[in-house]
Amino acid sequence: MRCLPAIRRLQAALSFFAWVAIGPPSALGQGTGSFGDLSLMWVRPTGTTPIPCARLLVLDAPRDWMPGDAAAVLLRGQDAAPARPVVAALLAQQVAVLEFPSRGAEGCTVARAGRVEEAFGALRALSLEAGAGIVIVIGLGEDAGAALRTTEEAVAAQALGADGPRAAAAAAEDGVGGWDFRAGRMPPAAEHWQDRVPHLCAALAGRAARADEAACLAALLGTTGGPMASLPGRR
Secondary structure (H helix, E strand, O other): OOOOOOOEEEOOOHHHHHHHHHHOOOOOOOOOOOOOEEEEEEEOOOOOOOOOEEEEEEEEEEEOOOOOOOOOEEEEEOOOOOHHHHHHHHHHHHOEEEEEEEOOOOOOOOOOOOOOHHHHHHHHHHHHHHHHHHHEEEEHHHHHHHHOOOOHHHHHHHHOOOOOOOEEEEEEEEEOOOOOEEEEEOHHHHHHHHHHHHHHHHHHHHOOHHHHHHHHHHHOOOOOOOOOOOOOOOO
16 A cells, blocks of 8 residues: 555554554454555644644554545444444445544543534545545434534535535434535545445445435435446546
8 A cells, every 4th residue: 555644554463552542443353354455544633723733543444445446434433343344334334533532632631622623624634645536424422413514515614615625425323323425515526426325325234224325325416326336436
């Protein structure tokens, strides 16, 4: 994997103390072998008064992921267990995952930013620093509402500017298996968004009923979709 700006590469033998400090990514320990390349990213929430503290987060990417490919911001609680199947499904579809636990920044004395601002900060880091193409935002449980708000243009423009990066879509799980989906800004034609959405919806529907896949397609494409093979990469 190529070197990414503002990211330190993690070697396979991370020290025990580093794992204690940042917490293991939820895809680990599942026996799937789906994760391939781990990176540390400094992510600062949007907002200026006062300037929020940055967080050091783990970006879990497929082995052949490169700048221009898809990525997801995953807002989750302290318990990583509910996020594990989501992370595994996304990695299997060649989507890098930046997990954002709900705990505050270590040693930060500034009032904590809201989850929407944290999500926008992660979106900005993935788009501008990691070089991700399509970026989606996923919220689990109490973070469901924050994920959906990232698709609201007025909110996004205030946080990231009129010409700043945008989420292509958001998905939210209410904690009991129900999903909600929102379309964001339509990605450029070169991203083949309409071809890729069915794969995203199928991956997320693996955690719930097939009705959620239909709802996802309807929300993001206005269609029920068709047969699929594998998630096409941007390149």
